[in-house]
Amino acid sequence: MEAKAMSDSHVERAKVLAEALPYIQKYYGKTVVVKYGGNAMISDELRHAVISDIILLHLVGVHVVVVHGGGPEISDMLKKIGKESHFVDGLRYTDRETMDVVQQVLCGKVNKNLTAMINHMGGHAVGLCGLDAGLFMARQLDEKYGLVGEVTHVNPAIVNDSLNDGYIPVISTVAQGEDAETAYNINADTAAAKLAVALKAEKLILLTDVRGLLRDPHDENTLLPVVELSQVPGLVKDGVITGGMIPKVDCCVEAVRSGVKSTIILDGRIPHSILIELLSDEGVGTMLL
Numbered sequence: 001m002e003a004k005a006m007s008d009s010h011v012e013r014a015k016v017l018a019e020a021l022p023y024i025q026k027y028y029g030k031t032v033v034v035k036y037g038g039n040a041m042i043s044d045e046l047r048h049a050v051i052s053d054i055i056l057l058h059l060v061g062v063h064v065v066v067v068h069g070g071g072p073e074i075s076d077m078l079k080k081i082g083k084e085s086h087f088v089d090g091l092r093y094t095d096r097e098t099m100d101v102v103q104q105v106l107c108g109k110v111n112k113n114l115t116a117m118i119n120h121m122g123g124h125a126v127g128l129c130g131l132d133a134g135l136f137m138a139r140q141l142d143e144k145y146g147l148v149g150e151v152t153h154v155n156p157a158i159v160n161d162s163l164n165d166g167y168i169p170v171i172s173t174v175a176q177g178e179d180a181e182t183a184y185n186i187n188a189d190t191a192a193a194k195l196a197v198a199l200k201a202e203k204l205i206l207l208t209d210v211r212g213l214l215r216d217p218h219d220e221n222t223l224l225p226v227v228e229l230s231q232v233p234g235l236v237k238d239g240v241i242t243g244g245m246i247p248k249v250d251c252c253v254e255a256v257r258s259g260v261k262s263t264i265i266l267d268g269r270i271p272h273s274i275l276i277e278l279l280s281d282e283g284v285g286t287m288l289l
C-alpha cells in the first residue's frame with residue numbers, strides 16, 4: 001500500500017516536470033531579468049524560494065539576470081548613523097554622505113550577501129554593480145534629487161560575458177558619472193528595465209509586495225492580470241496607478257516600447273511565483289504588453 005502511494009507521488013512529480021517542458025523550451029537560451037526586492041528579499045523562507053527558482057531556471061538553460069534593490073537596508077544604515085531618509089517623487093534624496101552609504105550597502109552588503117547565498121545554495125553567481133566595466137553610465141537626473149542618476153548608457157558586455165561563462169549575474173544599481181569620482185544612485189526598477197532593454201531580454205519580472213496592479217489598491221481581489229500599454233494613460237488618469245506603482249509601470253512601458261517582449265509585476269510574497277509565472281499558464285501578477 002505504502003509502495004503504491006509512493007509510486008503515485010513519483011508519477012505526479014514526473015508529470016509536473018514533463019508538463020514544464022514546453023515552457024522550458026520557450027525560455028531556453030532566452031534572457032530573463034528579475035528585479036528582486038521587497039519582502040521576497042527580507043523573509044528567509046521567501047528568499048530561499050526565490051533563489052532556488054533562479055538556480056533552477058539557470059540550470060535548465062534560461063539566462064537569468066538578477067537586479068536587486070535594498071531600499072529598506074539603506075534606510076536602516078542611514079538611521080544607524082543618525083540620518084533620516086527623504087524621498088522626493090519616490091526617489092531617495094541622495095547627498096554625498098547618503099551616496100556613500102548607498103554604495104556601501106548596495107554594492108557591498110546586499111550584493112555580496114545575495115551572491116554568496118546563491119553560491120551557497122549550489123548556484124554559480126557573480127556580483128557586479130553599475131561601476132564594473134562601465135555597465136551603467138549616468139548623469140544627474142535633477143538637482144532636486146541630489147545624486148540620483150538618469151541612465152545615459154548601458155554597456156551590457158560584462159553581463160553577457162558572465163552569462164556566456166555560465167554565471168548568474170547579480171547586479172546592484174550604482175552608476176558611474178561622467179567624471180570618475182561621481183557615482184549615482186539609480187532606482188532598481190528603472191535600472192532593471194534599462195538593462196532588460198540593453199540585453200534584448202524576453203521578459204522583465206519586477207518582484208514586489210503586492211499581487212500586481214490592482215484596480216482598487218486596497219483590495220487584493222481586484223488584480224488586473226493583463227494591461228496593454230494603450231490602457232496605461234487611462235489607468236493613471238482614473239487614479240488606479242498611483243504612488244510606488246507609477247515608476248514601476250512607467251519603466252515597464254518603456255521596456256516594452258523598447259523591445260522587451262513582456263514585463264510582469266509579480267507578487268514576491270507567493271513562494272516560487274517566478275516558476276509559476278514562467279513554467280505554467282497561470283498568471284500570478286500583472287503582465288504589461
Ligand SMILES: Nc1ncnc2c1ncn2[C@@H]1O[C@H](COP(=O)(O)OP(=O)(O)O)[C@@H](O)[C@H]1O
Pocket residue numbers: 037038189207208209210212213214215216217240241242243244245248
Ligand atoms: N493600483 C495599484 N495596485 C497595486 N499597488 C499600488 C497601486 N497604486 C499604488 N500602489 C502602491 O504601490 C506599492 C508598490 O510600489 P513600491 O512600494 O515602490 O514597491 P517595491 O518596494 O516593491 O519596489 C504598493 O505597495 C501600493 O501601496
Ligand SMILES: CC(=O)N[C@@H](CCC(=O)OP(=O)(O)O)C(=O)O
Pocket residue numbers: 037038068069070071072074090091092102148173185186187188189
Ligand atoms: C534613487 C533611489 O531611490 N534609489 C534606491 C535604490 C535601491 C532600490 O531601488 O531598492 P528597492 O527596490 O528596494 O526600493 C534607494 O536609494 O532606495
